[in-house]
Amino acid sequence: MKADAGTQRRGEILMSTYDNIYAIVRQIPKGRVATYGQVADLAHLYGKARLVGYALYQVDERLSDIPWHRVINSKGEISYSPLRHGGDYRQRYLLEQEGIIFSPEGRVNLREYKWQP
């Protein structure tokens, strides 16, 4: 059965697509990271990783309590955006504070840090 484009029914609560993504990101434990693809998968949005990135982009503006910094791309690298707020390295700094080690290339070891639900 297919869910509607914008919303899908879960129990008796109607959740918008983005709220679904937010719910997943909130569940990422400290010291772990998740890829956009993984979040999309868990949010029943397999193959739509772009929506995850777009959703998180808005999260930052909303200053939500969502740990957006724990979401990185499948290469284990932080995706930067020149359009984002000034502090580009903020994400990396936050991850390092959680004990995540970055490679000299600016990547993390997904085999070890990737969140496994």
Next chain:
DNA sequence: CGATTGACATATC
């Protein structure tokens, strides 16, 4: 309201 863009992913060359 049509066209463009964008925190991505996967496959192929």
Next chain:
DNA sequence: CGATATGCCAATC
């Protein structure tokens, strides 16, 4: 490893 191509969907122009 990187350049190119395709899919995917919402927000923005």
